[in-house]
Amino acid sequence: MPRRVLALASALSLALAVQGCGGSSGEAADRPLEVVATIGSVGLWPGQFATPRAIDTDGSILWVIDKAARVQKLDAATGEPLVEWKTPRHDNGMPVGVTCAMLGGRRVTIVADTHESRVLIYGPGEDPRAEAPIVAEFGSYGTGPGQFIYPTDVAVVEDPAFGTRIYVSEYGGDDRVSVFNERFEFQFAFGRFGTGEHPTEVEFNRPQSLVVDEANRELVVVDACNHRIGRFTFDGALIAWIGSPETAGRELGQFKYPYSLALLDDGTALVVEYENGRVQRIEMKTGRGIETFGKPGRGVGELVTPWSIAMIGRTAYVLDTGNNRIQAFRSPRPGQTRRGDAPTLSHAPVGAGEGS
Amino acid sequence: MVSHDKPHQSENGAGTRRPRERTPATVVSAGLLAIVLVLLAVPLGVAFIPHSTQSGPLVETPPVLPLFGNSLLASLGVGVCATVIGLFGAWRARAAGAFGRVLVMLPLALPSYLSYAGWSVFRAPGTWLGDWIGSLPGARAGEVGHAANVAFAILGMVLWLWPLAAIIIGAHVRRLDADLFQLIRAESPGILRRCVLLVRLLRPSILLSIMLVGLLALGTAIPLHVANVPTLAISVWLTLDRLPPDQAWRALLVAWPLWTIACVAGWWLGSRATAWATGGRAAHATREGMRASTRGTLTLCWLVGLSVVVPTAALVLSTRNLHSIGRFWRISGEGVVHGLAVGGMTAGAIGVIAIATGLALSARGMPLRVGRGFVRAMLMLGLSPGVLVGTGLVGGWNRLDASGNVTSGMLIEVLAHVARFGWIGAIAGCAMVRLEHPNLRDLRRADGAETLLGFARTGLMLNFPLLAAAGLGAGLLSFTEIECSVVVQPPGPGNLARQILNYLHFARIEEMSAAAVWIVGSGILLTTSIGWLLMVRERVERTTGGLS
Numbered sequence: 001m002p003r004r005v006l007a008l009a010s011a012l013s014l015a016l017a018v019q020g021c022g023g024s025s026g027e028a029a030d031r032p033l034e035v036v037a038t039i040g041s042v043g044l045w046p047g048q049f050a051t052p053r054a055i056d057t058d059g060s061i062l063w064v065i066d067k068a069a070r071v072q073k074l075d076a077a078t079g080e081p082l083v084e085w086k087t088p089r090h091d092n093g094m095p096v097g098v099t100c101a102m103l104g105g106r107r108v109t110i111v112a113d114t115h116e117s118r119v120l121i122y123g124p125g126e127d128p129r130a131e132a133p134i135v136a137e138f139g140s141y142g143t144g145p146g147q148f149i150y151p152t153d154v155a156v157v158e159d160p161a162f163g164t165r166i167y168v169s170e171y172g173g174d175d176r177v178s179v180f181n182e183r184f185e186f187q188f189a190f191g192r193f194g195t196g197e198h199p200t201e202v203e204f205n206r207p208q209s210l211v212v213d214e215a216n217r218e219l220v221v222v223d224a225c226n227h228r229i230g231r232f233t234f235d236g237a238l239i240a241w242i243g244s245p246e247t248a249g250r251e252l253g254q255f256k257y258p259y260s261l262a263l264l265d266d267g268t269a270l271v272v273e274y275e276n277g278r279v280q281r282i283e284m285k286t287g288r289g290i291e292t293f294g295k296p297g298r299g300v301g302e303l304v305t306p307w308s309i310a311m312i313g314r315t316a317y318v319l320d321t322g323n324n325r326i327q328a329f330r331s332p333r334p335g336q337t338r339r340g341d342a343p344t345l346s347h348a349p350v351g352a353g354e355g356s
Numbered sequence: 357m358v359s360h361d362k363p364h365q366s367e368n369g370a371g372t373r374r375p376r377e378r379t380p381a382t383v384v385s386a387g388l389l390a391i392v393l394v395l396l397a398v399p400l401g402v403a404f405i406p407h408s409t410q411s412g413p414l415v416e417t418p419p420v421l422p423l424f425g426n427s428l429l430a431s432l433g434v435g436v437c438a439t440v441i442g443l444f445g446a447w448r449a450r451a452a453g454a455f456g457r458v459l460v461m462l463p464l465a466l467p468s469y470l471s472y473a474g475w476s477v478f479r480a481p482g483t484w485l486g487d488w489i490g491s492l493p494g495a496r497a498g499e500v501g502h503a504a505n506v507a508f509a510i511l512g513m514v515l516w517l518w519p520l521a522a523i524i525i526g527a528h529v530r531r532l533d534a535d536l537f538q539l540i541r542a543e544s545p546g547i548l549r550r551c552v553l554l555v556r557l558l559r560p561s562i563l564l565s566i567m568l569v570g571l572l573a574l575g576t577a578i579p580l581h582v583a584n585v586p587t588l589a590i591s592v593w594l595t596l597d598r599l600p601p602d603q604a605w606r607a608l609l610v611a612w613p614l615w616t617i618a619c620v621a622g623w624w625l626g627s628r629a630t631a632w633a634t635g636g637r638a639a640h641a642t643r644e645g646m647r648a649s650t651r652g653t654l655t656l657c658w659l660v661g662l663s664v665v666v667p668t669a670a671l672v673l674s675t676r677n678l679h680s681i682g683r684f685w686r687i688s689g690e691g692v693v694h695g696l697a698v699g700g701m702t703a704g705a706i707g708v709i710a711i712a713t714g715l716a717l718s719a720r721g722m723p724l725r726v727g728r729g730f731v732r733a734m735l736m737l738g739l740s741p742g743v744l745v746g747t748g749l750v751g752g753w754n755r756l757d758a759s760g761n762v763t764s765g766m767l768i769e770v771l772a773h774v775a776r777f778g779w780i781g782a783i784a785g786c787a788m789v790r791l792e793h794p795n796l797r798d799l800r801r802a803d804g805a806e807t808l809l810g811f812a813r814t815g816l817m818l819n820f821p822l823l824a825a826a827g828l829g830a831g832l833l834s835f836t837e838i839e840c841s842v843v844v845q846p847p848g849p850g851n852l853a854r855q856i857l858n859y860l861h862f863a864r865i866e867e868m869s870a871a872a873v874w875i876v877g878s879g880i881l882l883t884t885s886i887g888w889l890l891m892v893r894e895r896v897e898r899t900t901g902g903l904s
Contacts, residue, residue: 042598042599042600050597068416195683248686248687256687
């Protein structure tokens with residue numbers, strides 16, 4: 001009896017080993033993430049992070065929010081921390097989305113306060129080294145119109161055709177995108193929870209981030225848990241999906257938990273993939289994968305569960321969440337939305353492991 | 357080299373003192389155990405000994421004692437509830453025959469976080485409970501919803517851990533003569549009176565069960581973390597998340613009640629276990645007249661249904677699209693394969709540890725001392741919070757091995773899981789010594805089992821069911837473990853623990869359900885094998901018990 005069991009165990013081990021080896025075949029050829037600067041390390045001092053999950057920039061300052069509910073402003077050129085504070089209430093959990101935008105002619109920073117089911121709007125403030133004041137907030141817990149379960153990100157469109165629209169994505173049972181006007185009044189919503197098996201329907205499974213494609217007048221929704229990216233008109237009509245749950249993977253053009261993206265000026269985009277630990281450049285019109293940058297790991301140029309990305313000129317700031325740092329690298333093309341010129345970075349890349 | 361004390365034995369081998377032996381096999385085994393201890397203890401020491409002269413990081417020190425109070429309350433609740441169900445299960449299993457022994461193992465297939473996720477389906481919107489909670493006014497709905505989450509989290513842990521209680525109490529029950537039960541039945545007319553008598557009779561194993569289950573729950577962060585219950589184990593995890601690797605020792609200041617208890621309890625339990633192993637052999641209980649009953653089997657089926665079938669069915673039925681189950685394999689199959697591979701290697705390592713512990717404990721002098729120390733150390737590590745052990749091992753090995761060879765592959769995961777579940781191998785080793793009949797040991801020696809190869813030819817085959825059961829048990833726990841795995845696994849798509857943790861955090865029932873099918877499927881296969889192997893072991897023992 002024991003010999004038979006041993007033989008069975010050996011056969012099982014061999015089968016597992018064969019499967020394990022086969023898993024890596026056909027993997028996309030990675031390009032290294034050539035890091036020009038690394039900002040931050042793990043910790044709670046200013047300039048350090050405790051699982052940072054949201055990043056955006058207004059062109060010169062990086063706004064970063066971590067799992068200690070800290071909103072930090074950092075100088076994008078030097079990485080120097082300017083100021084930090086905590087969101088006003090965070091008993092239930094922390095925000096996962098931040099957006100720098102123009103709203104009503106004012107430069108604001110909008111925080112998707114995920115676990116408090118609301119959206120916070122911070123005004124510019126007079127001193128960049130001072131805590132920004134909250135100028136407005138909207139939303140409450142629920143599944144009704146204008147309510148949220150877990151809001152994840154916000155995008156703002158100012159268009160002569162319809163004025164100002166604020167798009168808010170959410171998950172938690174009612175996965176959708178709600179649209180508000182500049183007075184934060186609910187206008188309409190699109191999408192519902194679904195696992196994406198019907199490509200013609202607008203189903204989301206954790207729409208993690210929103211990006212406005214100003215050049216093509218589109219709203220891009222990163223549908224993280226369906227492993228795809230949706231292109232929509234500003235009215236919420238589906239244009240096309242890039243990727244699908246059925247093709248999720250590690251090949252070029254495939255995604256595993258895409259969490260965020262940054263549009264480049266040539267119609268391509270840099271997609272941050274949480275599970276694959278990389279940045280993938282894709283063509284937005286066709287969905288074709290062009291190249292990938294980085295790989296999972298803790299060294300310089302390696303990423304662990306990256307969550308988000310922000311761009312200034314040709315400098316892409318990847319939020320390397322699992323390593324508690326931001327890694328800046330030179331993008332092949334500048335970002336679509338002109339948010340200042342690429343800063344002359346004065347902080348050198350740090351050594352492997354230092355930021356982990 | 358070979359020396360034996362003169363054995364003292366009675367007719368059936370019961371009550372004999374064990375003769376001490378020092379053979380090449382016992383010396384090599386002790387050496388092996390010492391190497392395992394060094395591989396675990398040195399990196400832990402390196403990681404947690406303060407060595408940085410830099411100013412410390414800014415740490416938000418959590419209120420340790422109130423959090424410890426929460427942890428203590430929750431773990432005591434889990435310990436008592438799991439023991440009550442385990443007592444019931446053990447009592448019924450005694451009358452449910454071999455099939456009952458397999459049934460008792462099945463709940464181990466569904467880890468506490470999956471059980472929690474399954475039962476939580478019953479409070480989702482659209483269910484009776486969910487709608488009732490939703491109908492309550494604002495703040496009240498939040499409070500009741502939170503209370504329901506806590507209750508389901510405790511329930512998840514209880515339903516996962518009661519088989520452990522049943523095993524501990526069941527071992528005691530099986531040592532009692534069937535005549536004794538008949539006597540209790542005849543003397544005590546009321547069922548309540550009979551229960552009281554039984555509890556008194558089984559008091560030592562009941563207390564041991566409450567203690568062991570409670571201690572295991574004390575260091576467990578999930579699912580209480582997902583249910584938003586502030587406990588010390590979770591605070592330790594958060595603190596470690598916010599500390600640079602060279603400052604990990606600061607987490608010890610937060611975790612001091614947990615590791616102090618783990619050390620004291622591990623030492624005590626280890627001493628008890630080795631004393632039990634090397635002490636006199638217990639007489640076999642008379643089992644005549646104890647037949648498998650349908651009622652016993654049905655009761656066990658009912659318990660297993662609550663523990664495994666109901667939560668799994670709830671998850672599967674809440675899946676909106678059955679394609680998700682196939683999709684899970686595509687997305688996370690790599691993680692499942694990786695987890696099974698690590699589990700397999702852990703199982704093998706635990707089997708080897710069990711053999712080495714058994715051989716070392718049957719020796720005298722240094723090998724015996726190493727064996728005793730090893731059992732104590734493994735219990736201490738097993739009762740410590742997984743995240744603390746994992747962080748310590750990774751941090752320590754990163755310092756010791758600059759090339760990163762140890763921490764970049766599966767080796768660190770196997771080491772971490774050996775640290776977490778080595779106690780299973782150590783206890784199996786104790787049982788191997790305890791359960792071996794002196795006559796058989798003499799026969800083994802006569803057959804030339806003084807070297808490791810000799811032992812492999814003789815003792816290994818005899819003890820194979822017990823060793824394999826211990827290995828499979830540890831392999832199963834390794835496969836479903838999250839807290840330590842999340843910390844030690846190299847980043848990338850092969851990290852199943854991270855994926856499961858994300859599903860739990862994001863309350864993604866769709867993915868969770870698909871994961872449950874794969875995990876429970878693998879688990880049921882393993883637990884059935886464990887149950888079957890233990891049955892075989894028992895049959896072997898019963899057969900060889902009559903040798904004298």
